[in-house]
Each structure stands twice: as C-alpha cells, then as structure tokens.
Amino acid sequence: MNASAPRPAARRRRTDAKRNEDALLEAAASVFAASGVDAPVREVAAAAGVGVATLYRHFPTRSDLVVAVYRHQVDACADAGPALLASEASPFAAILRWVHLYVDFLGTKHGLARVWEGDPDGFTALHRLIVDRLVPVLTDMLAEARASAEVVAPITAYQLIRAVGDLVAFNPPDPQYDVRRIVTLLVSGLRQQQPHP
Amino acid sequence: MNASAPRPAARRRRTDAKRNEDALLEAAASVFAASGVDAPVREVAAAAGVGVATLYRHFPTRSDLVVAVYRHQVDACADAGPALLASEASPFAAILRWVHLYVDFLGTKHGLARVWEGDPDGFTALHRLIVDRLVPVLTDMLAEARASAEVVAPITAYQLIRAVGDLVAFNPPDPQYDVRRIVTLLVSGLRQQQPHP
Amino acid sequence: MNASAPRPAARRRRTDAKRNEDALLEAAASVFAASGVDAPVREVAAAAGVGVATLYRHFPTRSDLVVAVYRHQVDACADAGPALLASEASPFAAILRWVHLYVDFLGTKHGLARVWEGDPDGFTALHRLIVDRLVPVLTDMLAEARASAEVVAPITAYQLIRAVGDLVAFNPPDPQYDVRRIVTLLVSGLRQQQPHP
Amino acid sequence: MNASAPRPAARRRRTDAKRNEDALLEAAASVFAASGVDAPVREVAAAAGVGVATLYRHFPTRSDLVVAVYRHQVDACADAGPALLASEASPFAAILRWVHLYVDFLGTKHGLARVWEGDPDGFTALHRLIVDRLVPVLTDMLAEARASAEVVAPITAYQLIRAVGDLVAFNPPDPQYDVRRIVTLLVSGLRQQQPHP
DNA sequence: AATGAATGAGCATTCATTCAT
DNA sequence: AATGAATGAATGCTCATTCAT
Numbered sequence: 102m103n104a105s106a107p108r109p110a111a112r113r114r115r116t117d118a119k120r121n122e123d124a125l126l127e128a129a130a131s132v133f134a135a136s137g138v139d140a141p142v143r144e145v146a147a148a149a150g151v152g153v154a155t156l157y158r159h160f161p162t163r164s165d166l167v168v169a170v171y172r173h174q175v176d177a178c179a180d181a182g183p184a185l186l187a188s189e190a191s192p193f194a195a196i197l198r199w200v201h202l203y204v205d206f207l208g209t210k211h212g213l214a215r216v217w218e219g220d221p222d223g224f225t226a227l228h229r230l231i232v233d234r235l236v237p238v239l240t241d242m243l244a245e246a247r248a249s250a251e252v253v254a255p256i257t258a259y260q261l262i263r264a265v266g267d268l269v270a271f272n273p274p275d276p277q278y279d280v281r282r283i284v285t286l287l288v289s290g291l292r293q294q295q296p297h298p
Numbered sequence: 299m300n301a302s303a304p305r306p307a308a309r310r311r312r313t314d315a316k317r318n319e320d321a322l323l324e325a326a327a328s329v330f331a332a333s334g335v336d337a338p339v340r341e342v343a344a345a346a347g348v349g350v351a352t353l354y355r356h357f358p359t360r361s362d363l364v365v366a367v368y369r370h371q372v373d374a375c376a377d378a379g380p381a382l383l384a385s386e387a388s389p390f391a392a393i394l395r396w397v398h399l400y401v402d403f404l405g406t407k408h409g410l411a412r413v414w415e416g417d418p419d420g421f422t423a424l425h426r427l428i429v430d431r432l433v434p435v436l437t438d439m440l441a442e443a444r445a446s447a448e449v450v451a452p453i454t455a456y457q458l459i460r461a462v463g464d465l466v467a468f469n470p471p472d473p474q475y476d477v478r479r480i481v482t483l484l485v486s487g488l489r490q491q492q493p494h495p
Numbered sequence: 496m497n498a499s500a501p502r503p504a505a506r507r508r509r510t511d512a513k514r515n516e517d518a519l520l521e522a523a524a525s526v527f528a529a530s531g532v533d534a535p536v537r538e539v540a541a542a543a544g545v546g547v548a549t550l551y552r553h554f555p556t557r558s559d560l561v562v563a564v565y566r567h568q569v570d571a572c573a574d575a576g577p578a579l580l581a582s583e584a585s586p587f588a589a590i591l592r593w594v595h596l597y598v599d600f601l602g603t604k605h606g607l608a609r610v611w612e613g614d615p616d617g618f619t620a621l622h623r624l625i626v627d628r629l630v631p632v633l634t635d636m637l638a639e640a641r642a643s644a645e646v647v648a649p650i651t652a653y654q655l656i657r658a659v660g661d662l663v664a665f666n667p668p669d670p671q672y673d674v675r676r677i678v679t680l681l682v683s684g685l686r687q688q689q690p691h692p
Numbered sequence: 693m694n695a696s697a698p699r700p701a702a703r704r705r706r707t708d709a710k711r712n713e714d715a716l717l718e719a720a721a722s723v724f725a726a727s728g729v730d731a732p733v734r735e736v737a738a739a740a741g742v743g744v745a746t747l748y749r750h751f752p753t754r755s756d757l758v759v760a761v762y763r764h765q766v767d768a769c770a771d772a773g774p775a776l777l778a779s780e781a782s783p784f785a786a787i788l789r790w791v792h793l794y795v796d797f798l799g800t801k802h803g804l805a806r807v808w809e810g811d812p813d814g815f816t817a818l819h820r821l822i823v824d825r826l827v828p829v830l831t832d833m834l835a836e837a838r839a840s841a842e843v844v845a846p847i848t849a850y851q852l853i854r855a856v857g858d859l860v861a862f863n864p865p866d867p868q869y870d871v872r873r874i875v876t877l878l879v880s881g882l883r884q885q886q887p888h889p
Numbered sequence: 890a891a892t893g894a895a896t897g898a899g900c901a902t903t904c905a906t907t908c909a910t
Numbered sequence: 911a912a913t914g915a916a917t918g919a920a921t922g923c924t925c926a927t928t929c930a931t
Binding site for chain 1: 490
Binding site for chain 3: 894895897
C-alpha cells in the first residue's frame with residue numbers, strides 16, 4: 102500500500118458519500134423546482150432517500166445546499182459568455198442569447214427572488230456566487246456592446262441580472278405569461294436612450 | 299323594521315363594525331408595509347386592537363384582506379390612466395408615467411410577487427382585482443401608443459403589469475439597485491422591434 | 496349590566512383560562528418532580544391535557560413556568576421565617592426548622608441546581624425569585640442568631656441557601672442517603688468557629 | 693506465538709491503540725472541564741483526533757469514559773488519606789484537608805452531580821469507583837476522629853462524600869459563592885452534636 | 890358581533906449510536 | 911483496529927384557524 106493508492110475501504114467510503122451527496126443535489130434541484138427553495142429540508146432528505154442528518158452533514162445550512170445545487174449551472178452560464186461574444190453576429194445578439202441562457206438556469210426555481218434580499222439567514226452565499234461569476238461576464242459583454250453603440254442605456258450588469266432574476270423567479274411555466282418575451286423586452290430596452298419618467 | 303329607520307342598536311352595531319374594519323385596514327396596510335403581506339394575522343389584529351376572530355369575520359381569507367387594503371390605491375391608479383393620456387405629451391409618455399404610478403402603488407409591499415402565482419390559498423382576489431381594473435386601462439393606453447407607432451413590441455398589458463410587479467415586489471429601497479431605472483428600461487423596450495432570441 | 500358585574504361570557508372565558516393555567520401548573524409540578532425541570536415542554540402540556548401552544552401562551556419561556564410553579568411555595572417559605580423566629584426556642588432552632596422547610600420546598604425538584612448557574616436561557620427568573628424572597632428572611636434570622644452568639648461561622652444567607660439547594664437538588668428520596676441529615680450537619684456547622692483548611 | 697515476543701505488527705497495533713486511548717483521555721478531560729461531562733461524544737472524539745467509533749471501541753459507554761478520565765485522580769485522592777492522617781495535627785484536621793483534596797478533584801467537572809443519581813445510562817461506574825476507593829478511606833479517617841472524640845455527628849463517609857460532591861458539582865468558580873467555605877462549614881458540623889430539626 | 894383561548898400540525902436542528910468498509 | 915457517514919428520534923417553537931362564551 103502506498104500514498105498513490107489509498108486503501109479500498111477509504112476510497113469506497115468516499116464513493117458512497119459522494120453518491121449520497123449527488124442524490125441530495127438531484128433531490129434538492131427537483132424539490133426546489135417543485136416547491137421553491139423554501140421547501141422543508143425533510144422533503145429534500147426524503148426525496149434523496151437519506152436521513153435529515155445526512156443532509157445536514159453535507160450541507161450544514163440551507164444556503165450551502167442552494168449554492169451547491171446551482172453552482173454547476175452558474176459556472177456553465179459564466180463560461181458561455183465569451184463563447185457567445187465570439188460566435189454571435191453582434192455583441193447585442195450575444196447578450197440576448199446569454200440572458201436567455203441565464204433564464205434557462207433560473208428556470209423553475211421558485212422563491213429564488215429572496216436571493217436578492219439581504220437575507221442574513223440563507224441566500225447570501227448564492228447571491229455572492231452569482232455576483233462573483235456572472236456579473237463580470239455580463240459586464241464585459243455590455244462593454245463590447247457599448248463600444249459598438251448597440252447598447253446605450255446606462256444599466257449595469259448587476260442591475261440587469263437582478264432584474265432578470267426578479268422576472269423569472271416567481272413564474273412557473275404559464276401559457277398566459279411567457280417570461281422569455283418579457284425578458285426580451287427588457288433587453289431590447291438597452292438599445293434605447295432612456296426617457297425621463 | 300324598515301330600511302330608512304334602523305333601530306339605534308343596529309345602527310350602533312354597524313358603526314362599531316365599520317370602525318373595526320377601518321382599524322383593520324389601517325393596521326394591515328401598516329403591517330404589510332413593515333413585514334410584508336405574509337405577516338402573521340395576529341400581528342395585524344393586534345395592531346388594530348381587535349381579536350383575531352374579528353379579523354376573520356371581516357376578512358375570511360388573507361386574500362380578502364390584501365385586496366381590501368389595496369383596493370383604494372388600485373382604483374386611484376386606474377383612474378389616472380385616462381387622465382395621463384390626456385395630459386402627457388404622447389401616449390408613450392403617458393404609459394411611462396402611469397407605470398411609475400403603479401410602481402408607487404406596489405411600493406413597500408414585500409411579498410406581493412406571490413400574487414401572480416396560482417396560489418390557491420391567497421392572492422387570487424388581488425390578482426383578479428388588478429387584472430380587472432388595471433389591465434383594461436393599460437390596454438387602452440397601449441392601443442393609443444400603437445396607433446401612433448410609438449409602441450411596436452407585441453406585449454400585452456397583462457404581461458407588462460405582471461412584469462412590473464415582479465420587478466418591484468421584492469425590492470426594498472436599495473442604493474445598489476434602483477427599481478425605477480429598471481422599470482424604465484423595460485418600458486422603453488416597447489419602442490423596439492423585438493429581436494429573436 | 497354594570498361594572499361590578501362583568502358579562503358572564505367574559506368571566507367564564509377567564510375562568511376556563513385560569514383552569515387551564517392551574518392544570519398546567521399542577522402538571523408542571525408533577526412532571527418537574529418526575530423528570531426534572533428540563534423535561535420536554537410537550538410532556539408538561541400533555542400531562543395538563545392541553546396543546547403545547549396553550550402552554551406557550553400562558554408561559555412564554557420555560558423560566559416563566561418554573562417560576563410560576565414554585566412561587567407559591569417560595570412565598571410560603573418566606574412567610575414562615577418570622578413566625579419561626581417567634582415560636583421556636585432560639586434563633587438557631589428557628590433557622591434549623593426554616594432550612595428544613597426550604598428543603599421541603601426544594602423537595603423532589605430534580606435539575607433545580609441549574610438555577611444557580613448563570614444560565615442565560617432559563618433559570619434567571621427563579622434565581623432572582625429565591626434571592627429576592629428568601630435571602631432577606633434568612634439574613635434576618637442569622638442576624639438574630641449571631642446576636643445571641645448561637646451562630647459564629649461567617650456564612651451569608653445567600654451562601655447557605657445556595658448550598659442547601661445544591662445538596663437537595665439532585666437527590667430523590669434514597670434510603671442510602673438522607674438529605675435532611677446532611678442539611679442538619681451543614682446548619683450545625685454554623686455554631687462552630689471555622690477552621691483553616 | 694508467545695507472550696514475551698509478540699509479532700512486531702501486533703505490538704505496533706497495541707502501541708497505536710494505547711496512543712489513541714491516551715489521546716482520548718486527555719481530550720475527554722479537557723472537554724469535560726470546558727463543557728461538562730454531558731458534552732457531545734463527537735466533541736471528545738474530534739478533540740482527540742479520532743473517529744467517534746474509535747471512542748466507542750475504547751469506552752463503550754459514556755460512563756466508562758468518565759471513569760477512565762477520573763480514575764487516576766481518584767486513586768491519588770485515596771492514597772492521600774492515610775498520609776494526611778499521619779502528617780496532620782489531628783484526625784479532624786486530616787479529614788478537613790482530605791475533603792478539600794476531594795474538592796480539588798471534583799474541581800471543574802460540571803454536571804458531575806448526576807453521578808449520584810441512579811442514572812441507568814451513565815455514571816454508575818463512576819459512582820462505584822468513588823464508593824469503592826474513597827469511602828473506605830474516609831471511613832477510616834472518621835473512625836479515628838471519633839475515637840479521639842473530635843467528630844461526634846453520626847454521619848457516614850458515604851453521606852459526606854456525596855454531600856461534598858453535590859456542593860461542588862455545579863459551581864464553577866464564582867466570586868459570590870466560595871465553595872470551599874461551604875465545604876468547610878459542612879465538615880465543621882461534624883464536631884457538633886446533631887440537633888433534632 | 891367580538892373576543893381571545895386553544896389547538897396541533899409543521900419545521901429546523903442536534904445528538905447518541907450503529908455499521909459497512 | 912479505525913474510520914466517519916448515516917440514521918432518526920427527540921425537542922423547541924410558531925402560526926393559521928376554530929370555537930365556546
């Protein structure tokens with residue numbers, strides 16, 4: 102036995118634990134989609150087929166769980182920004198596509214709007230994650246779009262991301278109300294000089 | 299017994315009841331502003347100086363209370379539509395002003411975003427109230443703005459009102475995030491042909 | 496109807512509420528005796544035949560309940576001090592009798608020792624009650640006993656009361672260990688000059 | 693296999709196990725002092741740098757751990773009895789000194805009062821240890837003191853040891869309440885004929 | 890019509906103990 | 911022999927709603 106080959110027992114234990122963590126993440130994603138991020142922790146644990154304490158072991162606070170659930174998607178979204186800038190016909194087109202990717206990410210996650218409140222309990226971590234990863238990406242895209250004069254409205258990336266979050270957060274798929282259309286409306290406003298209300 | 303001369307006792311009864319109802323409405327408005335529309339009913343009853351059961355008598359569901367609290371403001375908002383259409387420089391300008399009046403109304407009411415969810419428990423009534431009173435007003439304003447080609451985006455009044463609600467609902471005054479600026483951005487998008495995302 | 500004859504409904508309500516409160520006090524006394532003052536609140540509520548929330552209504556914190564349970568007995572104990580001073584053959588005899596009344600009061604109350612810890616959660620109120628009501632009584636008795644030279648040890652009433660509490664707190668009736676005998680031993684030490692350990 | 697030459701592997705195993713046990717004892721002593729003997733077992737295991745199951749292997753019950761932690765000190769205390777009898781000026785002086793050694797031992801161990809309860813869960817073992825080791829020592833000392841008529845109160849060693857335990861158990865250092873003074877008061881009572889309460 | 894006491898379900902969290910590796 | 915992940919029962923507390931007076 103040597104350092105590069107850990108004992109099977111140890112590795113297996115970790116494998117099982119990882120399996121549980123994955124099950125929790127899947128369960129949480131599903132439960133959050135169905136019942137919002139405020140769903141009872143017991144419900145998540147039950148959906149994952151584990152005890153509540155197991156959930157607490159892996160994710161000591163609800164915030165940790167929420168962040169873990171969304172981190173992958175946030176990362177993918179962040180990575181897509183530069184790619185779209187390169188592939189789309191114009192910076193504005195890239196922004197529009199990127200914002201819709203962000204909408205995909207926010208998807209069905211009810212209750213996520215609380216992320217933007219200064220909630221001391223929970224959502225600080227997710228708030229930070231989004232701000233840290235997505236705001237810089239969109240900031241760059243907006244800068245390019247301004248350089249080409251496609252975007253003229255004095256809106257920051259933070260404001261736009263937060264607004265989209267609000268628009269999506271509480272809207273499950275609804276034939277009467279197509280979120281994408283509204284998000285497109287919002288983004289298209291970037292091309293307008295802003296009137297005085 | 300005849301309608302024009304109720305017995306003094308009965309009249310007194312009604313007077314007291316009205317007084318209670320008014321106290322409840324004031325209390326609810328204040329509590330909702332401070333703690334959101336999810337605030338405990340006891341808190342509202344206590345603020346009004348009445349028992350909880352009295353609250354329930356007047357407003358059997360939370361939804362009824364919410365509606366009653368906001369009906370006056372909704373009415374005022376509805377009435378302002380035609381007036382703005384007459385006084386502002388253009389239909390678009392009128393729409394912009396009117397939407398900001400609506401923002402004023404939504405103002406400090408945390409948690410109001412749930413109005414748009416298909417919440418069976420509450421909010422159905424407020425949803426209906428807003429749809430019944432405000433959507434027609436904004437529909438007319440949009441029609442005029444389209445007639446003058448100021449507005450070209452294919453957005454319905456319902457969609458716009460709902461979007462503004464989402465944008466405002468969870469955002470207490472925050473120096474980092476000025477809701478009005480975002481709402482203006484959204485409205486200014488009405489003047490743009492909508493791109494395909 | 497006049498002020499001296501409240502409406503039957505109101506009075507009856509209060510009567511019922513009082514009945515519940517009494518039931519809770521009895522239940523708490525019994526449960527505390529059996530399982531200590533740390534016993535689950537649910538257990539007390541169940542023993543009283545009421546819901547937990549009813550318990551919380553009457554006694555918002557555990558501390559409140561504990562104090563309420565013991566207040567009557569503390570009062571009785573306090574009142575007995577001067578009476579014993581008058582009736583017993585000597586101040587020392589009165590002290591001895593009084594301390595044993597205090598032992599009766601502490602009786603079977605397991606877990607009560609925590610009263611003396613600086614427990615921020617709970618017992619501050621009971622601690623204060625005992626200090627406020629009993630310490631002055633015993634202080635007077637000790638003063639008289641010192642005046643007649645029966646008591647010479649430099650011990651304060653607070654120290655003695657606390658010591659007796661410790662001796663009794665965790666000792667349910669046990670044939671192997673008679674608390675009264677030990678308490679008597681402690682009190683009889685008051686007549687001795689204290690040696691240097 | 694023979695006793696005088698164990699295989700190196702086996703010896704190594706035992707060495708490791710011993711190391712773990714020592715680490716656990718040190719950790720437990722420290723944790724018990726800081727958080728009382730009720731401290732979570734995980735805390736002890738973590739402080740020792742081992743898994744909880746390792747703790748359970750070495751000390752199947754909390755009681756076992758408590759006893760192991762305190763055995764050395766109990767032994768030292770027991771040994772001091774005869775020595776003091778020889779060195780002090782009188783049997784009573786020896787008793788007083790010895791009891792204060794016992795107080796030193798009980799020292800910072802919060803929650804130890806439960807030792808005297810008939811706790812089926814834990815503490816039985818520590819109870820037995822103290823009874824087995826210390827009671828005989830104090831019994832001898834009391835016998836000598838009675839022989840010289842210094843002690844006249846009919847108290848057993850068991851009762852005295854238990855009383856001192858109760859007095860010390862829940863009293864962390866507190867300027868308002870000096871345990872040693874009270875213990876001295878108790879011991880000095882031994883020189884008094886006991887009054888009838 | 891008004892009261893407010895009572896209810897009990899619901900939720901977050903902790904901890905002792907077991908067990909597969 | 912050691913590990914530490916998993917378990918789930920236990921507990922404190924809150925809140926919407928009902929109901930007898």
